[in-house]
Structure formats: C-alpha cells, structure tokens
Amino acid sequence: MAYRRTERVIRRLAARREDILAAARDAVAEGGMAAVQIVPVAERAGIAAGTVYRYFPSKTELVNELVEQACAREVETMRRAAEAAPGPLSAIAAAVAALGQRALQNRKLAWALIGEPADTETGAVRHACRAALAGEFGRLIRTAAAAGLLPAEQSPAVTAPALVGAMIEGLIGPLAPEIESNPARQREAVQSLTLLVLRALGVADARARGLVVQIALPAVTEGAA
Amino acid sequence: MAYRRTERVIRRLAARREDILAAARDAVAEGGMAAVQIVPVAERAGIAAGTVYRYFPSKTELVNELVEQACAREVETMRRAAEAAPGPLSAIAAAVAALGQRALQNRKLAWALIGEPADTETGAVRHACRAALAGEFGRLIRTAAAAGLLPAEQSPAVTAPALVGAMIEGLIGPLAPEIESNPARQREAVQSLTLLVLRALGVADARARGLVVQIALPAVTEGAA
C-alpha cells in the first residue's frame, strides 16, 4: 500500500464537505432553491465544479442532505424548547415560539427549505421533514390532550399538519408581512402566532394563564446559518 | 383589405385558447407544475407546439393565466359562500368549508396551483393569489370582529395568512391524510378544519352554536376542472 488517509486529510475533506453544504445553504438563503446550481455553489465554496462530485454523487443528494440537516435542526429545536417548558401547554407554546423565532431569523432560507419544492426526489425528503415536524407537534398535542388540558375532540392527524401549515405560512410564507428587520414586530408576530395556535387547539385564555410570557423570546443563538 | 376575423373564427380561436388552458390544467392535475411543458400540453390540446405560441407569448404567461384563473375562481367561491351565510361567523365557517371542499375535489391541482412554487415570475402571481385569499378572509374576520363576535385582539394581518396556510397545508398539502376518495372522511376533515379555524379566531363553542352543521356540505358542482 502506498496511500492512506491521514487524520489531517480526513479533517480537510470533512471541512470541504461542510463548505460545500454551507455554500449551498447560502445560495438557498439568497436566491431560493433555484439558486442551488453546481457551478455557482462550487465557486462560492472556492472549488471547481467537478470537485463537488467528489463529495456528493449528485445534486439531488446534496440538496437532500441540506434539507435533512435543516430539518433535523428544526425538529431538535422544537423538541428542546418543549422539554424545557414546565408543562404540556407551555411546551406547545414554547415549541411554536422557538420554531417561529428561528424561521424569522432567516425567512427565505426556511421557506426555501421547507416550503419551496424541487424535483421529485427532493420532494420525498421534504415530505419527511414536514412529517417529522408535524409528528413532533402531534406528540405535544397528544400529551397535552392526555393531561386533560385540551378538548379531547382533537384529531392531531388533522390539526398538527394544519398548524404546521399555519406556522409556515404565517411566518415565512410569501404572505407574511415584511417584518424581517424589525425585532419588536417579530416578537409580536411570534406571539400572535403562538396565541393563534393555542386557541386553535382549544386554549381560550392562554394570555391570561401566562403561557405566552414565559416563552416570549427563547434565546436562539446557536447554529447561525 | 382582404382578411377580417369572422365571428366564427374569433370563437374558434377563443375556444382553442381555452383548450390550451384546459390542457395545461389537466397536466397540472396529473403531474404537478413540472408537468406543464409546451410539447405535452400542446399534444394534449391536439395542436402543435408552435401553435401554443400563437396564443401565449411564453410559457410563463400561460402558467400565470392558469394560476390567475384558478385563484379568481377560488376567491369567488369563498365570497359567494360567505355572502350566502346568515351571519358573520357562519360566513367564516362557510368560506372555510367551501374552500376546503373545492380543494379536496382536486387536491393535486389545488396544491400545485397554490402551494407548489415555480419560477420567479410565476411566484409573483401566486403571491397575489394567496394575498387575495388572505385578504378576502381578513375581511370576513374584520367584519365578525367589528360585530363583536370575535375577541377584539385579533390581528387579521397575521391570522388571515396563517389560517390560509392552515387550510392549504391541512387539506391539500403533502402531509394531509389521503382521503381523496372517501366522501365521509372528506366531510369530516373539512369540519375539523372549520372548527379549528373558528377556534383559532376565538370561537370556542362553534359546534354548540350550530355553526358547523349548516355549512356541512355546500354543494360545489360548478366548474368541474
């Protein structure tokens, strides 16, 4: 044998791989999914087009990994926020607020990754992502319902996806008012949305119960794009 | 002069134009936005590819018109359902139900036209479409709020888009349960969603008030694809 990957090389390769993913992420954040093109992404990463294919078998795979990564991060954010909450209801509130907060931090990115579609292949991954979000959310709903905190008539199979849709559309969808750069209005929007979701689930007096205040602004600082 | 369009010819041209739009619509319903390709659409319409360009300056224009048409139809459906309702609250319920009902009738089509994105050009039109839906919906909310039937704290600018999102995602989004062919379950899903929306707006006891029953199944028979 005459060649074996050194620790140093392995590290370099891994770093390069991350660079590519980061470049792709940046591209998405700037120009949406359509902006993820091999040559531009490669340039952004400071490498040649062909090199991308040393790390990813195809563009589809690259995009898939991007979406999966982002999705996992969101689900994790949600889960953590919920776990840190003192009870099932505030867990829901916290989850919504955390997700909303993050989404607002980079609306275009979030929208592109979760909302905007791509080829059929990628569609499956995105579907899995939404399903994961809805699933996690459904779990929170069921927990609260089981604890008698929500009207029992809930059908999480319908409400969870619908509310995920409400969050997506309400905050990051193309409809959302332009609040990108205004922290105060962002906070406001997230709160409105949180209240909306709670009401939708049958919690009429969330504000009175102080469910909103305690989740007002979960510091989300990790993993900046 | 040696040529002037006869009434008959004008009619034929208009019909052809509609044929093209219909063919495009069918294509969308079958394979999503991606399936709207000039040659296949032309074949479907029984004409040559080049002919499409006698009627539409570009594919983008064709798609735009398709989306606008569909959008206008939906907004109109919503408005009419609301107007026929006996009061502001049932107007909201009726609007949601009517929209949901129609969307379910051809989920793939609805999703492709409203949910699934396309190129930047088309994005603008779709944005306008969603905005129109949200606007109409916002109007209903404001009316109800003004009548003191909803908590005054509503901020339609946030809730209307969010609830449009909830409807889209909950019923026709990729996550929605597969209920295409089961009328009973469709009815159920629409009702759940209607209740969800009403609750989200602060109406806790919609069912008790009989708001749901009266909109149970607005016969939507007009304009089949």
Add this chain to the structure above:
DNA sequence: GCAAAGCGTGAACGACGATTCACGCCAGTG
C-alpha cells in the same frame, strides 16, 4: 527521493425543454 493513489480541475458533453420560423393550408374578400 520515488512510485502509487487520491484529489482537484474545468472544459466538454449530453439531456431536456422553451422558443423560433419558413413553409403549406384554409378562410375571408371582391
């Protein structure tokens, strides 16, 4: 220092799909 094995390169290739256009055909005109 030398051979072996990856790694990086970027021009070239291929697929796909929108758009064009030179040519017949048919309907309207007088």
Add this chain to the structure above:
DNA sequence: CACTGGCGTGAATCGTCGTTCACGCTTTGC
C-alpha cells in the same frame, strides 16, 4: 374563382444546467 393574409405546423435552434473525465498536482509510504 383567384387572391390575400393569418393560422397551424413541427423540425431545428438555442440556452441552461447537471454530469463526466483525462490530465496534472499533492500527499503518503518506503
């Protein structure tokens, strides 16, 4: 009925990417 001009055609054209690959350069092992 002959003539005119728009309509329909569909093969060819053009652009836009994703993907490949033959060729150096770099790193590793001895």
